[in-house]
Amino acid sequence: MxxxxxxxxxxxxxxxxxxxxxxxxxxxxxxxxxxxxxxxxxxxxxxxxxxxxxxxxxxxxxxxxxxxxxxxxxxxxxxxxxxxxxxxxxxxxxxxxxxxxxxxxxxxxxxxxxxxxxxxxxxxxxxxxxxxxxxxxxxxxxxxxxxxxxxxxxxxxxxxxxxxxxxxxxxxxxxxxxxxxxxDLLLGRWKKLMWNIPYNGLSVVLNARTDELMADTYTRKLVEQLMCEVQAGAKSMGRTIGDRFFQTMLDYTVKMKPYRTSMKIDYDECRPLEVEAIVGNPLRKAQALGVDLPKISCLYHQLKFLDGRNRTIDS
Missing domain, CATH: 3.40.50.720 (NAD(P)-binding Rossmann-like Domain)
Known part of the structure; x- marks a missing residue:
């Protein structure tokens, strides 16, 4: 010890x-x-x-x-x-x-x-x-x-x-x-973002639990598209996330008990959202290296709007 x-x-x-x-x-x-x-x-x-x-x-x-x-x-x-x-x-x-x-x-x-x-x-x-x-x-x-x-x-x-x-x-x-x-901590951080960006973000934007996101054909496809952009973001910083890990995250979430993500709980309780650390920082680092992540960018702007409106309502 x-x-x-x-x-x-x-x-x-x-x-x-x-x-x-x-x-x-x-x-x-x-x-x-x-x-x-x-x-x-x-x-x-x-x-x-x-x-x-x-x-x-x-x-x-x-x-x-x-x-x-x-x-x-x-x-x-x-x-x-x-x-x-x-x-x-x-x-x-x-x-x-x-x-x-x-x-x-x-x-x-x-x-x-x-x-x-x-x-x-x-x-x-x-x-x-x-x-x-x-x-x-x-x-x-x-x-x-x-x-x-x-x-x-x-x-x-x-x-x-x-x-x-x-x-x-x-x-x-x-x-x-x-x-x-x-x-390699940086690789580990990007691997965690492969779950956090799609599931935390979409749970707020779409008002859905993890099981609901995985059960619907359209939202599952959107999860996969966001994961592909996380792969691209990691690659822009010299880190490779293989397709096997991609599938592991999907399987992991399918087996998970129905879960309201931490960002969704914060949103429901009108607390500030971790938009910058989870979505904004990775997006900016990739963009600074010349890599565009359009779906993550869209998700970021949606979350910023919802977070700002939520705080206005709470106040």
Whole structure:
């Protein structure tokens, strides 16, 4: 085991689930919370899971990073729409030569964090998790849970598998979480986008669950066309995603329990959407390299309109 302290920044559907699993396995975990702080500090965390329900009656809960100890591994599990908070959140809690583990969707997030904590090592984590927060400190894990880790280097150069990655993977595996180690974080990010761009985006634009998107001939074709453009985007940055992975993502989603994506949940609850990290950043990176992604561009502009209107209605 890494035998260090873990901090969870963002104790929601993702951070709450993984952090609770790590604590249950005996690791020293510290949770930053906002609206759920009073509930969790007094009553702990509840996890309903297909792998077995459990409760942690007591957790190390904080409402301010200044009160948290310096930690060896700081897990960023916030939505990317909150990344403007990271310059205030990260420096007080990351040990010198510590690790920031970025469990966020999209592309380019590690580059932002490298500008904030240049003394820390940064590892990206791609989570294949179906999980929702159903109440304060109450997480419902529906399916999957695997994480793929890759270490970040300037320009997303491939780093190989580092000792830090292996140590953290060992901790998560001891907690019952399936881990995969990637030698190339950028390739891993584009592979995750092959699912996130079509399913998160279309779930909002078409008001549909994943099973509905896959059951209809026309929407399934649209999913496949968007996936082809993700392949083209990855290729523009020197990364190749094979057709076999393309089919794996389709099969994976067909077998998935009917699922309302995280972006659809945010939209339904009038929260800001992760449009820029998931759709805008990959689109701009490909366009800067001379590659046009017309269907992704269309999806981006539709999502920006819906997100803007949703926030106006909410206000």
């Amino acid at each position: 890494y035998e260090g302290k873990y901090a969870i920044l963002g104790t929601g559907a993702l951070g709450g689930y993984y952090g609770a699993k790590l604590q249950k396995a005996g690791l020293d975990v510290h949770f930053l919370l906002r609206s759920d702080y009073e509930q969790v500090s007094q009553h702990g965390l509840i996890v309903e899971s297909k792998d077995g329900d459990f409760t942690l009656p007591q957790v190390n809960a904080y409402d301010d990073v200044a009160k948290m100890p310096k930690c060896d591994v700081v897990v960023v599990a916030l939505k990317t729409t909150q990344n403007h908070l990271l310059p205030q959140l990260l420096p007080p809690v990351v040990k010198d030569d510590g690790v920031v583990l970025v469990l966020q969707n999209g592309l380019g997030v590690e580059e932002e964090i490298a500008d904030i904590v240049n003394q820390a090592h940064i590892i990206g984590g791609l989570c294949f998790l179906c999980s929702n927060k159903v109440g304060a400190g109450h997480i419902r894990h529906l399916d999957y849970g695997q994480i793929t880790l890759g270490e970040y280097a300037d320009g997303y150069a491939a780093t190989g598998i580092t000792e830090r990655m292996q140590q953290i993977a060992d901790d998560f595996q001891a907690a019952g979480i399936t881990m995969e180690l990637s030698t």
